[in-house]
Amino acid sequence: MEQLQVKATAGTGIEMAGEPRITSPRGFTAAGLHAGIKRKRKDLGLITCEVPATAAAVYTLNTYQAAPLMVTREGLAVEGKMQAMIVNSGNANACTGPRGMEDAKEMRRETARWLDIPEHLVGVASTGVIGEPLPMHQIGLGIPNLVKELGPAGHDSFCQAILTTDTCTKAVEVRLTVDGREVRVAGVAKGSGMVHPRMATMLAFINTDAAIERPALQSLLRDVTDETFNMITVDGDCSTNDMVSVMASGLAGNDPLTPEHPDWPLFFQAFSHVARGLAQRIARDGEGATRxxxxxxxxxxxxxxxxxxxxxxxxxxxxxxxxxxxxxxxxxxxxxxxxxxxxxxxxxxxxxxxxxxxxxxxxxxxxxxxxxxxxxxxxxxxxxxxxxxxxxxxxxxxxxxxxxxxxxxxxxxx
Missing domain, CATH: 3.10.20.340 (ArgJ beta chain, C-terminal domain)
Incomplete structure (x- = not known):
């Protein structure tokens, strides 16, 4: 399927990247592989940052929230930072009771062990069939291999690893100047069915190398989500696993962004552009859709x-x-x-x-x-x-x- 083109407005100071990559912002690497959750296609992905990144997330409003969301929320509550996100497709680990929580924590624990970072700095996301336990043996074997494959070139394999019924990968990247320094904002997403506002059956991961204070980042993500991810629908079904997360490495070297920063409006616009582009790509790739x-x-x-x-x-x-x-x-x-x-x-x-x-x-x-x-x-x-x-x-x-x-x-x- 041809990728939907979303153009930045001329003269805004925002430049679209020719080949968007989730690893483009400074400090980020990624990888994806086939661990055996699905029969053939890639099903386990990992994004990492070389430093603990300022982080924020928003979650589905479905009363049945999947275990990975609760584990991610718990980790972010410690200090508002994240250094890695482990994602599996093919199995949602939703409505799986105490075992599901322990499996999500085990994914976090093993990822932290192989990366040698504190557990609370690892986020967890899952997508796929509801109500079935995760094949933890396969995931346990896959995590160390993921860590070995991490690199700047891991964008495409990660994007493939998070798909379910999607027919294409979804990525957007923009670049702008903050305090005279180039800042990059890149995002990837999956979503094709069970998609409805607040939010959708979708996962989205946004990375930036901008320095930004956490309260400003969380507020930004909520405001932008309301205008983008919460404005799409495919079939009226709201999933158990939806999440949008963002990590900001701060390695661009700008002064920390807040709403009072003179470049805040431009950064807000750039961040919105990435989210809107991902939201449109999810809606365009609705299951069976032609347009x-x-x-x-x-x-x-x-x-x-x-x-x-x-x-x-x-x-x-x-x-x-x-x-x-x-x-x-x-x-x-x-x-x-x-x-x-x-x-x-x-x-x-x-x-x-x-x-x-x-x-x-x-x-x-x-x-x-x-x-x-x-x-x-x-x-x-x-x-x-x-x-x-x-x-x-x-x-x-x-x-x-x-x-x-x-x-x-x-x-x-x-």
């Missing part, structure tokens, strides 16, 4: 109202199937808007499919059917709704719903 769907809502009273409307539209199964068939059935869009819970006056609403106006002031207008069909067949397919209630807006991303989504999930364990 990305972007829904823009403007004219809402508040940003939360706009978000609610955009997510309802992009998450509607009927809207998603209409996009798959390139059928400009705009009634489905208004229906989703109507049950979204967003406040609006129906006879003010304008609706566009691509650049084609289908509804103006709440009433249908003569529509160029061929042009509207062509717009829905584009990648991305764009839908825009103007509520004319206020000045707030939001954008949500999803994908079309195809026959293959059912096929993939009907045979997920087999």
């Amino acid at each position: 990305l769907v972007e829904v823009v809502v403007t004219g809402a009273e508040t940003r939360e109202e706009a978000r609610r409307a955009a997510k309802a539209i992009v998450g509607s199964s009927l809207v998603k199937t209409a996009v798959f068939g390139a059928d400009p059935n705009w009634g489905r869009i208004l229906c989703a808007l109507g049950y979204s819970g967003t406040r609006f006056i129906s006879d003010r609403v304008d609706l566009y499919i691509g650049s084609v106006c289908a509804v103006q002031n709440g009433c249908p207008v003569p529509m160029m059917e061929v042009a509207a069909r062509k717009a829905l067949a584009q990648d991305p397919a764009r839908i825009r709704v103007d509520l004319k209630q206020g000045d707030a807006g939001a954008t949500a991303w999803g994908c079309d719903l195809t026959y293959d989504y059912v096929r993939i999930n009907a045979n997920y364990r087999t």
Whole structure:
């Protein structure tokens, strides 16, 4: 599948890397291999930093939180730093009780032992089938081999090791200047199904060599997640294992970033660019999907109202199937808007499919059917709704719903 292109705005001071690598920020190495959790493909990955990095994370809001998330949260609570992240795919280690917790801790313990670092500096993430115990013998044998293979060239093997039903790897990197020094921000992610806002079945790992204070990093991650990872959906299911983590090595040598730093707005924009690019790639690679769907809502009273409307539209199964068939059935869009819970006056609403106006002031207008069909067949397919209630807006991303989504999930364990 062709990678989605996300371009930085000219003149912003942010440069997109030609070949994004999670190991590009100073101090980071990675590796990935096949340990035997899955039948053939790589299934165990590791990211490390040469120094304890300032770290932050956000987690799924599903009541059933997988053991790796709880172990990672526990480690970060010690001093807010992380030096390694061990990740497995093929098995979520979720809903696995006391054994699952002990297995996650054993992954942390063994990784720390082979790296010769304190246990609390190791984060753990898992993704895959829910409710099955991890094959700890295979993982135990794989960890020392992972450590041996660590290096700057480990980007691709790590990206492959975290995939489940994904059809492609997902990576974004940008570069900017802070205090006259080049700073790099790079991220990788996995996610294809069981994807819904707050958050999605997704794991994302972001590295930067910027020096940044931890409270600022945690606040930044939460704010950016709300605008990016929490604005995507594939199928309306919220996973047990979602996590976005970030490590900042500080090796770029800039003065520590805080919201008061003169370069904070630029760093915020760069970080957002990486997260948004990863979120869009996850939505575009939804199970069985053929294209990305972007829904823009403007004219809402508040940003939360706009978000609610955009997510309802992009998450509607009927809207998603209409996009798959390139059928400009705009009634489905208004229906989703109507049950979204967003406040609006129906006879003010304008609706566009691509650049084609289908509804103006709440009433249908003569529509160029061929042009509207062509717009829905584009990648991305764009839908825009103007509520004319206020000045707030939001954008949500999803994908079309195809026959293959059912096929993939009907045979997920087999």
